[in-house]
Amino acid sequence: xxxxxxxxxxxxxxxxxxxxxxxxxxxxxxxxxxxxxxxxxxxxxxxxxxxxxxxxxxxxxxxxxxxxxxxxxxxxxxxxxxxxxxxxxxxxxxxxxxxxxxxxxxxxxxxxxxxxxxxxxxxxxxxxxxxxxxxxxxxxxxxxxxxxxxxxxxxxxxxxxxxxxxxxxxxxxxxxxxxxxxxxxxxxxxxxxxxxxxxxxxxxxxxxxxxxxxxxxxxxxxxxxxxxxxxxxxxxxxxxxxxxxxxxxxxxxxxxxxxx
Amino acid sequence: xxxxxxxxxxxxxxxxxxxxxxxxxxxxxxxxxxxxxxxxxxxxxxxxxxxxxxxxxxxxxxxxxxxxxxxxxxxxxxxxxxxxxxxxxxxxxxxxxxxxxxxxxxxxxxxxxxxxxxxxxxxxxxxxxxxxxxxxxxxxxxxxxxxxxxxxxxxxxxxxxxxxxxxxxxxxxxxxxxxxxxxxxxxxxxxxxxxxxxxxxxxxxxxxxxxxxxxxxxxxxxxxxxxxxxxxxxxxxxxxxxxxxxxxxxxxxxxxxx
Numbered sequence: 001x002x003x004x005x006x007x008x009x010x011x012x013x014x015x016x017x018x019x020x021x022x023x024x025x026x027x028x029x030x031x032x033x034x035x036x037x038x039x040x041x042x043x044x045x046x047x048x049x050x051x052x053x054x055x056x057x058x059x060x061x062x063x064x065x066x067x068x069x070x071x072x073x074x075x076x077x078x079x080x081x082x083x084x085x086x087x088x089x090x091x092x093x094x095x096x097x098x099x100x101x102x103x104x105x106x107x108x109x110x111x112x113x114x115x116x117x118x119x120x121x122x123x124x125x126x127x128x129x130x131x132x133x134x135x136x137x138x139x140x141x142x143x144x145x146x147x148x149x150x151x152x153x154x155x156x157x158x159x160x161x162x163x164x165x166x167x168x169x170x171x172x173x174x175x176x177x178x179x180x181x182x183x184x185x186x187x188x189x190x191x192x193x194x195x196x197x198x199x200x201x202x203x204x205x206x207x208x209x210x211x212x213x214x215x216x217x218x219x220x221x222x223x224x225x226x227x228x229x230x231x232x233x234x235x236x237x238x239x240x241x242x243x244x245x246x247x248x249x250x251x252x253x254x255x256x257x258x259x260x
Numbered sequence: 261x262x263x264x265x266x267x268x269x270x271x272x273x274x275x276x277x278x279x280x281x282x283x284x285x286x287x288x289x290x291x292x293x294x295x296x297x298x299x300x301x302x303x304x305x306x307x308x309x310x311x312x313x314x315x316x317x318x319x320x321x322x323x324x325x326x327x328x329x330x331x332x333x334x335x336x337x338x339x340x341x342x343x344x345x346x347x348x349x350x351x352x353x354x355x356x357x358x359x360x361x362x363x364x365x366x367x368x369x370x371x372x373x374x375x376x377x378x379x380x381x382x383x384x385x386x387x388x389x390x391x392x393x394x395x396x397x398x399x400x401x402x403x404x405x406x407x408x409x410x411x412x413x414x415x416x417x418x419x420x421x422x423x424x425x426x427x428x429x430x431x432x433x434x435x436x437x438x439x440x441x442x443x444x445x446x447x448x449x450x451x452x453x454x455x456x457x458x459x460x461x462x463x464x465x466x467x468x469x470x471x472x473x474x475x476x477x478x479x480x481x482x483x484x485x486x487x488x489x490x491x492x493x494x495x496x497x498x499x500x501x502x503x504x505x506x507x508x509x510x511x512x513x514x515x516x517x518x
Contacts, residue, residue: 139367139407160365166409167361212362219324219355220376220427221347227378229371229387 012077012133019241020067020135024234025144027242032132034246035060036125038253044117045110048260053120055252060127063245069134077130084122091115128245138162147231156226160213168206175202274338275299276431276459277323277353281332283483284318292318294483295332300431302337305460307470307491310480311505316463319480320433323461324353337430351380354424358435360408360416369395369411369419370404376427394426395419398452414445418452431459438466467495467508471517479504492517 020028035056042052064074095111102112136144139162146155175198179186186195214222279298285291292315300306310316321327322334325341334341336352357363366372373394377387395401398418408416417437424432437453438446446469453460453473464470470477470491477494479487481504487494494500495514501507508514 142367159367163365163367163408164361209359209362212357212359213365215321215326216355216357216363217365217375218326219350219353219357220423221350221379222375223347223379227375229374229378230384 012130013137014069014073014134016068016135018067018135020063020131023135023238023242024147024232025136025140026147027144027234027238028132028136029141029144029148031242031245032128034243035128035249038246038249039121039124042117042121042253042256045113046256046260048256049117050120051260052252052256053124056124056249057127059245059248059252060124060131064127064131067131067135069131073134074127074130077133078123078126081122081126085119088115088119088122091118143228146226146228152224152226159226164206164209167209168202171205172202273302274335276302276304276337277461278335279319279322279332280334282319282322282329282334283331284322284327285330292483293322293330296480296483296485298478298485298488300459300461302459303457304476305474306462307474307477308461308463308480309465309467309470309477309494309504309506314481314504315483316480317435320355320435320461320463323431323433324350324355347380351376351427352430353433354427354429354431355433356417356420356424356435356437358439360413360420363420363423364408364416367407368404369400369406369408372408372419373404373422373426376423380427390426390428394422397425397456398422399448412445414441414448417441417445417449421449421452425456425458429458431461432456434460434462434464436464436466437462438464438469465506467506467514468512468517471495471514479506481505 039056042049042056046052092107092111092115093105095108095114097108097110099106100109100112101107132141139159142155142159142162145158146152179194179198184194185191277298277300279296282293282296283291284293296315296319298319308316308319318327322329322341323336325334325343325346329341336349339345339349339352341349364372366375370391373391374387377390382390391404392401395404398421400415400419400422403411403415403419408419411419421432421434421437434453437449441449450469450472453462460474462470462474474491477487477489477491478485479494479500486504487497487500492514495508
C-alpha cells in the first residue's frame with residue numbers, strides 16, 4: 001500500500017537498463033544462488049575468512065554499481081536481516097568455551113567468531129538478493145523460477161501471491177477506512193476484539209476469492225498445469241555474464257583455501 | 261463416445277445452447293433448479309433476468325460443466341455437457357465472471373488472454389494471433405504487456421471479455437456485465453458486445469441494459485423459467501416484474517426507448 005503503481009511487491013524493483021536488468025531472470029537466480037553457496041561455504045574460523053568476506057563484499061558492491069542500484073536501496077534491503085542480527089548478538093552471550101572480556105562483559109570467543117561469520121554471510125547474501133530484486137520484476141522472477149523447473153504448484157502460488165497482493169491489500173485498506181470512519185481507534189487492548197474478526201473476515205474473503213478464481217480458471221480449460229509462452233533461447237554469452245559473480249566469488253574462496 | 265452433432269432430427273441447425281428439464285440440488289440439500297428448459301439459437305442475444313437467489317448463477321455454472329446436472333441435460337451446439345467432453349464444452353462456452361479480478365489472474369493482460377488458447381494446446385503463432393484479435397475486438401489493442409491492476413475497472417471488464425473471446429466460443433455468457441461500471445464504461449462495453457458476432461447469454465439485474473442489448477429475455481425465479489419473450493414486452497408487463505422482484509429504474513419507460 002502506498003507503494004505506488006508497482007504495487008506492494010513491485011516496490012523492490014528499480015527500473016533501469018543495465019546489463020543486470022537485461023539478463024534473463026533464471027540466469028540471475030542461478031548466479032545469486034551460486035554466490036550465496038560460495039559465501040556460506042567459507043569456513044568461519046579460518047584466519048583468512050574476513051579477507052574473503054571483504055572480497056565478496058567488493059564483488060557484490062561492484063555488481064550493484066553496474067546495475068545502478070543506489071547504496072540507500074541496498075541498505076533498505078538489509079532490513080529483512082534484522083531477526084538474524086538479534087540472534088547473532090545473542091550468540092556470544094550464550095555460547096560456551098573460552099571467554100574474553102569485552103567492555104566488561106564476559107563473552108564466548110567461539111560465539112563471537114560464529115556471530116561475526118553469521119552476520120557477514122547473511123549480509124552478503126541479502127545484498128546479492130537485494131540487487132536481484134532491484135533489477136528483476138517480480139513476475140520475471142516467477143518466470144525464472146518456472147524456467148528452473150521449480151515445481152509448478154509452487155510457481156503458481158508465487159504468481160498468484162504477486163497478482164493478488166494488491167487486491168487483498170486494497171480490501172484491507174477499505175476495511176480499515178470503514179472502521180475508522182465510524183470512529184474506531186486501534187490503540188488499546190480492547191481493539192483486538194475488533195481486529196481479530198476483521199482478520200478472520202479478510203481470510204474468508206480471500207479464501208472465497210480463491211475459489212472464484214479457480215472457477216474462472218476451470219472455465220477456461222485449466223487442467224492443473226500453467227501454460228506458458230515460448231522460452232527465449234539464452235546465448236552462452238549471457239550465461240558467462242551471469243556466472244561472473246559466483247565464479248569470481250569461487251575464485252576468492254579457492255585462493256583463500258590454497259594460500260591461507 | 262463422440263456424439264454426432266445432429267441428434268435433433270430436424271432441419272434446423274443445432275441451437276447454440278439447449279437446456280432440457282434441468283434440475284439441481286446442492287450437496288447441502290438446497291434445491292436451486294426445478295426443471296429449466298431453455299433453447300438459444302445461433303447468434304441470438306438473450307438476457308437472463310431474475311431476483312437474487314433465483315438460480316441464475318447455478319444455471320450458468322451448468323452450462324460449462326462446473327456443476328453437473330442432477331436431472332435433465334445441457335447441450336452446447338449439439339455437444340452434451342458431460343465428463344467426456346468437458347474441455348471442448350469449456351472452449352465453446354465462454355463465461356465472463358462478475359469480478360474481473362477473479363478472471364484476470366495472470367501477471368499481464370496478454371498472458372491472461374493467452375491462458376485459454378494455451379490450455380487448448382494451440383501453437384504459439386495461433387495463440388499470438390488470437391490474443392491480438394481478441395484485444396482488438398474489445399478495443400484494448402496495445403495493452404498486452406500491462407499488468408491487470410494498472411487498468412481501470414471498465415478496461416478490466418473488457419479484457420475479461422477478451423480472455424474468453426480468444427477461445428472462439430460458441431456462446432458468450434456474461435454474469436452482471438454492467439455492475440460497478442460508470443456510465444461511460446457501461447456504454448463502451450455495450451458497444452463492444454453489440455459488435456460481437458457470437459451467441460450471447462447475459463445474466464443481469466440491469467433491465468435497461470437488457471433492453472438495449474438483448475431482443476429476447478428469459479425470467480428465472482424459484483428455479484424455473486417463468487417468462488420467455490421479447491424483452492420490450494416483458495419489461496412492459498408491470499405485474500410480471502412485480503411478481504418476480506424485478507424493477508425498472510425510476511422514470512424508465514420501455515415503450516419510449518428507441
